[in-house]
Amino acid sequence: MNTSVIYLFYGFLVILILSYAAERILESLNIRNWPHAVPEIIQDIFPEDKFNEARKYQLSNYNVDLLESTLTFILTIGFLYFGGFAWLDSIVRSLTDNLIFQTLIFFGIIAAIGFIIKLPFDIYDTFGIETRFGFNTTTPKVYFTDQLKSALIAIIIGVPLLSFIVFLYQKTGQYFWVLVWVVISLFTLFMSLFYSNLIVPLFNKQTPIAEGELRDAIEEFSRKAGFKVKDIYVIDSSKRSNKANAYFTGLGPEKRIVLFDTLVNNFTTDEILAVLAHEIGHYKHHHTTKGLITSLLQMGVILFIFSLFVKPGSELTEILCNAVAGAKPVSPSFYMGLIGFSLLFSPISALLGLIFNSISRRHEFQADAFVAEHNMQENLSSALKKLSVNHLSNPFPHPLYVKVYYSHPPLMERLKALGKS
Numbered sequence: 001m002n003t004s005v006i007y008l009f010y011g012f013l014v015i016l017i018l019s020y021a022a023e024r025i026l027e028s029l030n031i032r033n034w035p036h037a038v039p040e041i042i043q044d045i046f047p048e049d050k051f052n053e054a055r056k057y058q059l060s061n062y063n064v065d066l067l068e069s070t071l072t073f074i075l076t077i078g079f080l081y082f083g084g085f086a087w088l089d090s091i092v093r094s095l096t097d098n099l100i101f102q103t104l105i106f107f108g109i110i111a112a113i114g115f116i117i118k119l120p121f122d123i124y125d126t127f128g129i130e131t132r133f134g135f136n137t138t139t140p141k142v143y144f145t146d147q148l149k150s151a152l153i154a155i156i157i158g159v160p161l162l163s164f165i166v167f168l169y170q171k172t173g174q175y176f177w178v179l180v181w182v183v184i185s186l187f188t189l190f191m192s193l194f195y196s197n198l199i200v201p202l203f204n205k206q207t208p209i210a211e212g213e214l215r216d217a218i219e220e221f222s223r224k225a226g227f228k229v230k231d232i233y234v235i236d237s238s239k240r241s242n243k244a245n246a247y248f249t250g251l252g253p254e255k256r257i258v259l260f261d262t263l264v265n266n267f268t269t270d271e272i273l274a275v276l277a278h279e280i281g282h283y284k285h286h287h288t289t290k291g292l293i294t295s296l297l298q299m300g301v302i303l304f305i306f307s308l309f310v311k312p313g314s315e316l317t318e319i320l321c322n323a324v325a326g327a328k329p330v331s332p333s334f335y336m337g338l339i340g341f342s343l344l345f346s347p348i349s350a351l352l353g354l355i356f357n358s359i360s361r362r363h364e365f366q367a368d369a370f371v372a373e374h375n376m377q378e379n380l381s382s383a384l385k386k387l388s389v390n391h392l393s394n395p396f397p398h399p400l401y402v403k404v405y406y407s408h409p410p411l412m413e414r415l416k417a418l419g420k421s
Contacts, residue, residue: 008323012080012343019346020073024066030394030401031062041412042395045385053133054392060129068121075117083326089336099334100166104159106335115151130241133392138240146240149202161187169334177307181300188299189251192292196233196249196256206233206258217269218276224374227280231256238262244390248279248288255283266390267383274371274380281370287363294359298352302345309344310337320344353404360407365417377418384414 038051046054079085088109092102126143130136138146164183168176191199200206209215209232218232237245237260244263250256257279263272282288310317312332320340321332330336371380388395388411397410409417 002319002322004319005322006327008319008340008344009080009327012323012340013077015343015346016073016077016080019350020069023069026398026401026404027062027065029398031059033396033398033401034058034394035396039396045388045411046395050389050392051395054389054394057129057133057392058394060132061125064121064125064129068118072117080324080326083328085336085339086325086328086330089325089330089333092335093331099170100163102333103162103166103335107162111154119147135242136240137238137242142239146203153199153202166334174307174311177300177303181296181303184299184303185296188292188296192249192251192288196258200235204239205236208232209234209259214264214269214272217273221273221277221374222280225277225280225284227283232276233258234261234264235259236261238265242390244387246275246279248282251289251292255288262390267386268379270376270379271383271386274376275383277371277374277376278367278380281367282363284370285363285366287367291360291363294356305345306338306341309341310334350404357403357405357407361409364408364414368414368418372418381415381418384411 034055038046038048042051088106091109092105095105096102123143126136126138127140161183165180168179168183172179196206209218222228222232231250233256235258237243242262244260244266246257246259246263248255248257257276259272259276263275267275308316309320314332317332317337321330321336322328324336324340324343368377368380371377387393393411395411397406402410408414
């Protein structure tokens with residue numbers, strides 16, 4: 001066996017072990033960062049009973065995440081070490097000689113295994129933890145219907161897209177990554193434009209903001225901010241959860257702001273306007289467009305690097321595929337190469353995550369500053385406090401955990417920044 005294959009195989013194991021260890025250390029640091037008593041600085045936000053409830057909620061989620069991630073880690077290591085990918089490769093090759101069908105069956109089986117592993121934890125999270133802490137409002141019927149719809153959407157979209165990518169890989173040689181980049185970019189743009197029109201209605205009802213005091217206030221503010229009021233919708237999120245939120249989606253004429261009905265029903269008009277102003281701030285600073293362009297450029301770079309590792313007849317591709325196979329001899333293939341590249345690229349992906357989370361947190365501060373420009377910082381501060389209590393959020397996440405995982409600044413940092421505005 002080629003020594004390069006052996007070294008890379010053990011390199012994969014080291015990457016998986018270090019990734020798991022890093023995640024567990026960060027999670028432990030974060031959960032241990034909770035103070036034992038309610039600090040004076042947040043006593044107006046979290047009364048003692050809510051503070052203790054939030055700690056129990058976070059600890060419950062931590063314990064379940066620990067169990068799920070540990071089980072997934074053990075199964076992944078075992079599958080790699082004992083040649084599970086080689087075994088799966090032999091199965092798909094025995095069923096068909098067509099690379100497209102082989103790829104679809106290979107990833108279909110992996111997706112099914114992942115779904116089976118995750119489902120019990122997700123059910124417990126929804127009907128156990130979320131119900132115990134008063135968040136869950138979904139029914140078993142809605143839950144399993146959501147699962148079925150999600151699976152069908154993944155199949156309807158994923159199968160043709162993956163098939164076309166493999167087809168391009170077969171037909172266009174070493175420059176296939178350029179065409180794949182174009183295809184993925186066009187698909188991403190299409191989904192950015194029409195996701196709220198095509199996908200969201202399959203799960204939720206979206207309606208334009210109703211006439212009344214709130215709509216009048218929104219119309220008045222929108223005129224000042226230069227944002228079209230027709231793009232503001234209310235979504236019936238309460239059919240699944242009591243948590244409140246809002247988000248900005250779409251591009252150009254298809255852009256819209258979506259308010260959760262839990263936000264509309266439980267927050268004051270001034271607080272909702274402040275949240276709305278924050279979302280408009282993202283639009284004014286072109287954060288959605290910048291994020292989309294950045295992600296597409298990143299995708300292009302990743303595809304180019306991938307094309308260097310995985311191409312027909314390449315010795316590097318053969319080494320990569322055999323390492324994924326658990327140092328067992330297999331014929332190189334697109335799907336085995338993709339698994340190997342994903343493992344090899346994961347440390348770089350983690351580094352990119354740090355960078356993009358940092359950019360995202362800066363964008364959140366900019367959107368908050370837009371609110372302050374309209375003298376609504378006190379109302380946004382009040383809304384953020386309510387949202388934190390509403391979600392039983394961690395008011396004191398560990399700084400290192402924030403850098404790695406948080407796309408939004410922690411509550412206390414946002415309140416501090418708003419206080420200086």
